[in-house]
Amino acid sequence: MKAQNTLLTQVYRHLPLFFLIVHLFSCTSTPDQPNIILCMADDQGWGDIGYYGHPVLKTPNLDEMASTALRFDHFYAAAPVCSPTRGSVMTGRNPNRFGCFSWGRMLRPQEVTIAEVLKKAGYSTGHFGKWHLGSVRKNSPVNPGASGFDEWLSAENFYDNNPVLSEKGIAVQLHGESSMIIADAALEFIKKESDSGKPFFAVVWFGSPHNPHIASEENKQLYEGQLENFKEFYGEISGIDQAMGKLRKALRKMDIHEKTVLWYCSDNGGLPKLSRTGGRKHKGSIYEGGLRVPAIMEWPGKIPAPGSVKIPCTTSDIFPTIIDILNIEQNPCLPLDGISLMPAINGKTDHRSQPIGFWQRPAKGHRMSSKNMMQNLLEEQAKGNIIGDSTLLRLDAWEIKTIYSTDSFPGHAAWLKWPWKLHRIQKGDSIHFELYNLLKDSLEIHDQFDIEIQKSAELNIELEHWMESVISSLNGEDYSKQQ
Numbered sequence: 001m002k003a004q005n006t007l008l009t010q011v012y013r014h015l016p017l018f019f020l021i022v023h024l025f026s027c028t029s030t031p032d033q034p035n036i037i038l039c040m041a042d043d044q045g046w047g048d049i050g051y052y053g054h055p056v057l058k059t060p061n062l063d064e065m066a067s068t069a070l071r072f073d074h075f076y077a078a079a080p081v082c083s084p085t086r087g088s089v090m091t092g093r094n095p096n097r098f099g100c101f102s103w104g105r106m107l108r109p110q111e112v113t114i115a116e117v118l119k120k121a122g123y124s125t126g127h128f129g130k131w132h133l134g135s136v137r138k139n140s141p142v143n144p145g146a147s148g149f150d151e152w153l154s155a156e157n158f159y160d161n162n163p164v165l166s167e168k169g170i171a172v173q174l175h176g177e178s179s180m181i182i183a184d185a186a187l188e189f190i191k192k193e194s195d196s197g198k199p200f201f202a203v204v205w206f207g208s209p210h211n212p213h214i215a216s217e218e219n220k221q222l223y224e225g226q227l228e229n230f231k232e233f234y235g236e237i238s239g240i241d242q243a244m245g246k247l248r249k250a251l252r253k254m255d256i257h258e259k260t261v262l263w264y265c266s267d268n269g270g271l272p273k274l275s276r277t278g279g280r281k282h283k284g285s286i287y288e289g290g291l292r293v294p295a296i297m298e299w300p301g302k303i304p305a306p307g308s309v310k311i312p313c314t315t316s317d318i319f320p321t322i323i324d325i326l327n328i329e330q331n332p333c334l335p336l337d338g339i340s341l342m343p344a345i346n347g348k349t350d351h352r353s354q355p356i357g358f359w360q361r362p363a364k365g366h367r368m369s370s371k372n373m374m375q376n377l378l379e380e381q382a383k384g385n386i387i388g389d390s391t392l393l394r395l396d397a398w399e400i401k402t403i404y405s406t407d408s409f410p411g412h413a414a415w416l417k418w419p420w421k422l423h424r425i426q427k428g429d430s431i432h433f434e435l436y437n438l439l440k441d442s443l444e445i446h447d448q449f450d451i452e453i454q455k456s457a458e459l460n461i462e463l464e465h466w467m468e469s470v471i472s473s474l475n476g477e478d479y480s481k482q483q
Helices: 001-029 060-068 081-093 115-121 178-196 217-223 228-253 313-325 370-382 452-472 477-482
Strands: 035-041 070-072 124-130 151-155 163-169 170-173 200-205 260-266 295-298 308-309 356-361 411-417 420-427 432-439
Touching: 001 420, 035 081, 035 178, 035 228, 060 228, 060 295, 081 200, 081 217, 081 313, 081 477, 115 200, 115 313, 124 178, 151 178, 163 370, 170 370, 178 200, 178 228, 217 228, 260 313, 356 452, 411 452, 420 452, 432 452
Parallel strands: 035 200, 035 260, 070 308, 124 151, 124 200
Antiparallel strands: 070 295, 151 163, 163 170, 260 295, 356 411, 411 420, 420 432
């Protein structure tokens, strides 16, 4: 009995050491988890930036980032308008798969978002700025909180200086330049999570340079001699640039920049009469000018830089690239349209393994003024009504009300299999095709459809097969596989 007690005493005495060893092994077996920050401008075209040679715009911070980080020279928004592209970032999927056909339409609650995936992986998650994927009111199934964000200071749509925003469903009046307000809110979250030692995921979606253009007086003064509308437009982009500069400087001051992935892009091509779109047409179009956007990725010491990725990339690639970085398995029930860009980023490939599909169905956008909706909510909450107009919660977001046919593919679609881009334009029973070699004809002027007959046929078969897959998802078949 005495020997047994002595043995137990020895075991208990060494338990602290045992648990320390277990803890050390568990820590060393878990790879470092980088912080992730996704930034996005609202309506900044491919050429609306200094480093692509704009003769007027002043974007010194983004220019410096592009010169020291990794630049994507052929980066595409998944759609030519805002809400669908933002949905593609959140899901890695073409927005038609979940019915987000145009601006003001929602992200279905059935979708699995990157915020939900990272939250499950132990990340703190925050959304700051433009949401435009559903209501930002309390109890809505399509607000940022319901989509995986722990913290959020969000707008229904674009927002201007001195905005009213939703802080986890509570309307708050803020004062200052719009882009800097959002950068400051994101940095408060970043500093808190950095101090805690927990990895964080921050989405920073600016409301500029969306119309109406209302730049700060300080930023307008940067463009003396320009017409008034250009002063406002350029001034808003300079506001984004300054906010990005503050964000990058703060990451370095906190000494977390080397363990932080910082990714910047825009949500669609540039605006008519104001932008340098870098291609045919502008926002709202499936041609190059409506889809190409600037994009930069920074992860000091982890990705080759400075440099550029030449292969076509898209906003749908952001989700799979992040889960590849973190070695997280993809949900097989929800097919992704994006691919991981890490092989291209690391210089292991110079071609894209999967074509990019675009499809703008003929569907109207849903108008929503963030300014009016948030002001109304602010006033209602002052009266004690914490929700405001409950019809704006979009409680029907789960419902799939229409079953779409695979016999017809209305609207303007395109299939990009570098360097070829096939356009399929269906209006009623009429279908028109165009084919361009973007390597030789980036402005999509010289139609090769009737010349490259074999290539046209090959790409059309692939495009229609992809569109059938999109309709299958749209009709909810992916969700039934998850049950």
